[in-house]
Amino acid sequence: MVRVEKGLARRYRQERNFKRLGLGAILLGLLFVSFLFISIIANGYTAFQQTFVKLDVYYDPEMIAPVGETDPEILSAGNYGGLVKATMRELFPSVTNRRDKKKLYGLISTGASYQLRERVMQDPSVIGQRESIWVPADDDVDMLIKGHIDLNLPESDRRIKDDQLSWIQGLQEDDRVEKRFNKTFFTAGDSREPELSGIKGAASGSFFTLLICLSISFPVGVAAAVYLEEFAPKNRWTDLIEVNINNLAAVPSIVFGLLGLAVFINFFGLPRSVPMVGGLVLALMTLPTIIIASRAALKSVPPSIREAALGVGASPMQTITHHVLPLALPGMLTGTIIGMAQALGETAPLLMIGMVAFIVDIPGGAMDPSAVLPVQIYLWADSPERAFVERTSAAIMVLLAFLISMNLLAVWLRKKFERRW
């Protein structure tokens, strides 16, 4: 009895230690995750705001078109850049020197002229009128307002010079500078100008790519799993196939990119940089994941259910479609969504098929050239402008939001199907 009690103390101690170890591991994991999130959010939240400058624009008929003109072609050919410059000159009449003027114009984003053009095209009656309009500031001004420019540095090392500083101060005193929600970030494609760049192009590219990927890999993966698990005879061939599927799951993703390049682009002649090819490549990559997860889900359906169905005279096909598949579906969906999340974050194979190109237009379909979110992150992270740093983090946040919502979807789907059964 005494011996048992002695040992008991040791056993309990072991149990406590084990619990502590597990708790420690979880805390450490949480620490890393929160560190990751905090640093990304701290870096990126400012990208959701953008500095705007209020300009009192006189829509000069001489620069655009005569009053009353409505022909869009003539309207769009107007000198809107000149309009912005004229407005700036009007604001700071003391600036006369050519070099100073250039510095002055540099405070406003080149996007301002597009904005003016849009305004006029939308409502040609403004020609000849004067109107206040908020236009985006240049990214350097934006960085200054957000406090990312160190004013203690000598002027030559700064992207904002002393006279520009004084102009900005003048604008601020006039209440002409304001930080506003950065809509452009969600509605624009990529751009060389940080203040004009957005992730919509990359997000649409990712969407189309995943759509193609899902619509190929899910049906094919599930069908392959059902065949292998339920119908295939157990022989050397099926063993070989099984081994190969497991091996494919471990193949580095860049190899799939090379394969896609060779097969889809060089052999089938599909265009480069398009979500169609990206989706096909990612489908190849996620297939093994989906097949393995689906087979595991099929295996976990209790044999008693199959026996019950066969016992009342269901055919093998009915047994599978009526009983086994519905029970295995939650597991299959989980596997699929994990595969999709993997595909969403994949960069390497897409580099091989040219999805790393700089593409300004927002893709309208799977055959339009486009980038995808992770590649966009990679491209921005590589850009020298300070303003792209925060945009990189913001794009990562968007990507994470996508991933989290996909996972939530997986959980929700699983819950829904479980409740039905």
Place this chain on the structure above:
Amino acid sequence: MDDVINQDGTVARELKTGTDAEVDMQSTNESQSRGTVGDIYVDDPRMTCRNVNVYYGDKQAIFDIDLDIGKNQVISMIGPSGCGKSTFLRCLNRMNDTIDVCKVTGQIKMDGQDIYDGALDVVPLRASVGMVFQKPNPFPKSIYDNIAYGPRIHGLSDDKQHLDEIVETSLKKAGLWEEVKDRLDQPGTGLSGGQQQRLCIARAIAVSPEVILMDEPCSALDPIATAKIEELIDELRENYTIAIVTHSMQQAARVSQRTAYFHLGKLIEVGETDQIFTAPKHRLTEDYITGRFG
């Protein structure tokens, strides 16, 4: 098939080794058939098994079994575990087909039709030979859908109302109607073990089978639930032929008219239940009954 069906309905067996099919079975009626003691024949058989051998891969699990299963009778199969009772039972509705390595030889006929005939479709066979398993295995669906599934896939009902009727009568026959009539839309898996097993019996009944096979249907149940099932089996006998595997000799004695004793894959003795339990002829049967091994 070149079997000869004799005047009185018994079937002369097709001998594997020779063409001489007309072995006079009547003369061996009382004596051993391939070592089986007792009368393997009944006057009015629903199923006739002849020369049945079952192999799992290279391993033989069932040896040369001849047995008749009589109409509207309960036949129980007893024997030490691993002796092949389940294997034999599963031959009767070709459930063994689902096991890749399993091979069945010999002849099993139902109402004169060879069920292992290549031309025979196993789907209608399984509808007319229902099965109840050891562990209750209701579908993870509502009670209603559990019962309605069989009739639906076989197209037995004309409309919703007819289907409702089938569900109701099946549940009534299985003695479950009163307990579940108010919650037909609730999951069958939410019932107690005994109710689940009766639900499975009702599910088997719903496709109007002629034979019901039961493989230790009460082994996972408490005594009260067991008593209910036994009562039910007795009632079902009126309309169905039942073959039940059980490890409880009391149960065999209570519910069955005939009893077959299996030992190491062989059918040792078969006879009237009373006779088997009071005056077994074979020493192995006697040893088992008296509890010398088991």
